[in-house]
């Protein structure tokens with residue numbers, strides 16, 4: 001779908017969720033995110049061909065953050081467009097270029113202490129290793145054509161190097177998975193996944209950053225595009241979700257003399273958000289752990305020494 005002149009949203013389904021990539025067409029053709037391993041061949045290249053654009057013309061592929069559904073197609077894009085520069089947030093570089101690293105340092109980094117992980121072997125959806133050529137830190141401008149540029153924003157929280165692109169002239173922000181509302185929806189509107197921010201304070205700073213921009217249209221990785229007041233509502237829902245989770249965790253720990261494990265606190269979080277589905281229960285490990293780290297840093301809770309699984313208690 002053409003969102004506006006020279007900007008296309010490429011859509012497919014992953015599980016029951018939408019999965020969106022974005023194509024910017026000017027003197028240069030720039031792709032934002034590559035989906036899972038099969039998305040380029042099955043969805044992105046056919047879409048480009050229907051637009052009359054040879055995929056070999058791709059000049060740059062920007063990966064917004066390290067996740068199988070955003071970087072999995074990188075090596076397939078490189079195969080067809082070897083001259084295209086690949087880019088991502090500099091602090092996410094290792095995980096974006098290497099599926100092994102993605103699984104070890106992102107999906108399974110809580111496995112040893114808490115017994116929650118997401119498969120020891122990378123899924124085929126994660127694609128092959130693919131070098132990243134350019135690391136962005138935010139503040140850069142990428143020219144699509146003469147007088148037409150995209151600003152690179154650093155919007156951490158879901159990952160530490162998460163990128164968004166801002167077309168300031170249009171007021172259009174392409175934020176991928178930087179903001180989560182109350183969770184990630186299926187196409188039919190039901191909930192598919194809990195919120196999955198990792199770093200709470202960074203996530204809140206990203207919300208503040210985005211609220212400070214004159215965003216008129218918001219395009220994401222999985223949420224249907226939003227306009228005007230829908231954007232304001234989405235940002236306030238997102239902040240409210242953080243507040244509710246933070247309070248619930250503190251309250252639960254205050255009541256539990258012997259402390260609670262991460263697993264027990266996930267159950268607390270899910271009581272607060274009953275629409276988070278059972279099938280993706282464990283994904284709540286990331287925000288809940290993020291809140292525990294933050295509360296610990298603030299001196300409100302402490303980890304109890306002992307064998308895994310780790311437990312926390314309030315102070």
Ligand SMILES: [Zn+2]
Nearest residue numbers: 067069177221
């Ligand atoms: Zn995603």
